[in-house]
Amino acid sequence: MSTATLEAKQTDATTQSFTVTFLIRRFDPDIDTEPRWQDFDVEMYATDRVLDALHKIKWEQDGSLTFRRSCAHGICGSDAMRINGRNRLACKTLIKDLDISKPIYVEAIKGLPLEKDLIVDMEPFFASFRDVQPFLIANSKAEPGKERVQSVAERERFDDTTKCILCAACTSSCPVFWTDGQYFGPAAIVNAHRFIFDSRDDAASVRLDILNDKEGVWRCRTTFNCTEACPRGIEVTKAIAEVKQAIMRGKP
Amino acid sequence: MPETSAGTLTAPTKPEKQRPGGTLYRGREGMWSWVLHRITGVAIFFFLLVHILDTALVRVSPEAYNAVIGTYQTPIMGLGEVALVGAIVFHAFNGLRIILVDFWAWATRHQKVLFYIVVGLWVVTMIAFVPRHLINVFSH
Numbered sequence: 001m002s003t004a005t006l007e008a009k010q011t012d013a014t015t016q017s018f019t020v021t022f023l024i025r026r027f028d029p030d031i032d033t034e035p036r037w038q039d040f041d042v043e044m045y046a047t048d049r050v051l052d053a054l055h056k057i058k059w060e061q062d063g064s065l066t067f068r069r070s071c072a073h074g075i076c077g078s079d080a081m082r083i084n085g086r087n088r089l090a091c092k093t094l095i096k097d098l099d100i101s102k103p104i105y106v107e108a109i110k111g112l113p114l115e116k117d118l119i120v121d122m123e124p125f126f127a128s129f130r131d132v133q134p135f136l137i138a139n140s141k142a143e144p145g146k147e148r149v150q151s152v153a154e155r156e157r158f159d160d161t162t163k164c165i166l167c168a169a170c171t172s173s174c175p176v177f178w179t180d181g182q183y184f185g186p187a188a189i190v191n192a193h194r195f196i197f198d199s200r201d202d203a204a205s206v207r208l209d210i211l212n213d214k215e216g217v218w219r220c221r222t223t224f225n226c227t228e229a230c231p232r233g234i235e236v237t238k239a240i241a242e243v244k245q246a247i248m249r250g251k252p
Numbered sequence: 253m254p255e256t257s258a259g260t261l262t263a264p265t266k267p268e269k270q271r272p273g274g275t276l277y278r279g280r281e282g283m284w285s286w287v288l289h290r291i292t293g294v295a296i297f298f299f300l301l302v303h304i305l306d307t308a309l310v311r312v313s314p315e316a317y318n319a320v321i322g323t324y325q326t327p328i329m330g331l332g333e334v335a336l337v338g339a340i341v342f343h344a345f346n347g348l349r350i351i352l353v354d355f356w357a358w359a360t361r362h363q364k365v366l367f368y369i370v371v372g373l374w375v376v377t378m379i380a381f382v383p384r385h386l387i388n389v390f391s392h
Contacts, residue, residue, distance in 0.1 A: 025274060035274070085278035105275050175283065222353050224282030224363060237282075238360040241353070 020044045020100045022053055024065070025107035026117050035114065039103065046096035050083055050106065054090060054118075067118035074231060077167030081118050082107045087169040087229035109172035111181065125168050128184045132192035132210055137203035148200045158197040161190045161239050163232040170226035170236050176219050183219040184211065186226035186236045193239040196252050204252045212247045220244070281367040289346050292339035299336055330389030334382055341377045345370040 019041050027035040040061055042053045051072055058065045070076040072091045079090040084098060084105050098104055112120035142148045164187065171177050171185035192211055196204045211217045217240055226236040246252045277283070310317040349366045352359035359366055 082275065082277070085275040107274055110274065110277065173277065173279070175277075175279075175286070221286050222282065222350060222360075222363070223279060223286040225277070225279045228280055228282070235361070237353075237363075238357065241355075241357075241360050244354060 015045070017043050017045050018100065020053065020095060021103040022057065023103045023105050024057075024117070025105075026065070027108075027114055028064070028116060035107075044095050044100075046094070048095045049091055050088075050093045050095070050098075050104070051079060051090040053095070053104075054106070065118075066116045075165060077165035077231075080109055080167040080169040080172070080231070082109055087173040087225075089167060089169065089231040092231050109168060111172045111174070111178040112168070120172075122168060124181060125171055125185065125187065126166075128171075128188040129166065129191055132184065132188050132207055133203065134188075134191040134195065136195065136198070136201055137206070138200055139202045140200075150199055154199040157199070158194050160234050161194040161197075163234050164190050164194070165232060166191075167231060169229040169231055170234075173225040173229040175223055175225065176221055180215070180219065182215045184213075184216055186220075186240065189217055189220075189240050189243055190234060190236055193243050196243060196246060204246070205250075208243070208247050208250075208252075211243060217244050217247065281364045285346055285349070285367050285370070288342060289350070292343040295339050296336075296343060327389055330386065333389075334385060337381055337385075338374070338378060341381075342370070342374050345373050 020043075022040045022042060023037050024040065025035050026032075026038050040053075040057045042056050042061075044053060044056075051069060054065065054067055054069075058067075067079065067081070067090070069079040069091065071078075074089055074092045077089070080087060081090055082088075082105075083090065083093050087109055090106075106118065108114055108118045108120050112122065112125060115121050138148070140148065166187060168187060170190070171187045174183070174186055177183050177185045189211060192207045195201045196207050220237070220240045222237055222241070224237050226240075227234075227238070230236055306317070306320050309320055346367075349359075349363070349370050352366065353363050354360075
């Protein structure tokens with residue numbers, strides 16, 4: 001009997017919908033001089049995500065709401081935004097993990113030029129990414145028909161930083177980046193780390209030289225906002241610390 | 253011109269809490285330890301600046317030096333010294349934490365624990381210092 005009630009309750013919890021208030025920070029460059037907050041009431045289920053709420057608003061209430069999203073499953077990294085004051089992917093943030101007794105604040109990520117509503121200009125972010133030469137530079141040639149051999153331990157060395165999806169959640173959570181847009185930012189350093197510690201790569205010293213700069217890794221103040229924001233669970237600050245140490249040693 | 257269409261934004265209904273500047277980023281222990289480190293660091297800098305200036309006065313005129321130091325012997329300055337020691341103790345312990353975080357992989361992973369250790373050490377140091385100091389300040 002008690003089991004039956006428990007089951008009934010569980011199904012109730014998952015099928016019952018409730019009204020959630022979203023406060024979205026909007027900005028239309030054609031109309032607004034300043035961003036402004038607008039509230040929307042959306043009917044949601046506990047298993048819905050913030051992205052579903054944005055879809056519902058755009059499709060049913062206000063078609064002018066503008067945001068980026070592509071895969072909607074946490075792989076493409078398009079929908080990083082500030083949800084209740086923290087950088088999250090809208091497609092990986094479930095309603096049941098948020099306090100819906102209060103409005104949910106959604107705004108664009110910080111530190112990059114705001115273009116419209118939840119969309120920022122990602123170009124400065126990608127410029128830093130390109131600057132660290134995020135591609136394999138190898139002097140050795142693999143044997144014909146073979147790949148470059150790498151041991152499990154050698155692959156493991158940089159495994160964490162291969163997971164980056166370039167969503168900019170880390171870089172735009174960094175207090176240093178907010179005030180100093182010249183700083184490379186966590187994401188660029190993570191992607192440099194991925195090649196610096198790759199045994200097949202031969203240009204580690206070049207990348208370490210690029211990051212051994214006033215605006216390079218030394219700007220990092222270990223606030224750990226990036227590690228906390230990363231939707232892929234990359235230990236970003238740890239990766240930056242490893243690059244710092246590699247620069248001091250002069251080799252990876 | 254149509255009054256409202258999907259493409260035009262009408263005068264927004266104002267939400268109760270208007271925060272046009274965006275919300276404060278809700279960072280965790282790491283961010284707040286950094287904020288405190290910065291604030292205490294700047295505060296200590298200004299203290300040192302004044303401290304060097306008033307100590308240098310002794311070269312100009314010992315009487316002027318005594319007069320300036322004499323104005324510090326008030327309960328308000330005594331409380332200021334509590335704040336100063338509090339700032340220095342936090343800055344010192346957190347500085348050690350930052351060194352560990354930068355150089356030791358274990359500490360990078362466990363920076364939150366280290367932050368609470370810093371807070372704990374700060375509390376212990378202040379418990380040892382503040383009563384003794386305030387007795388000195390208010391007994392004269």
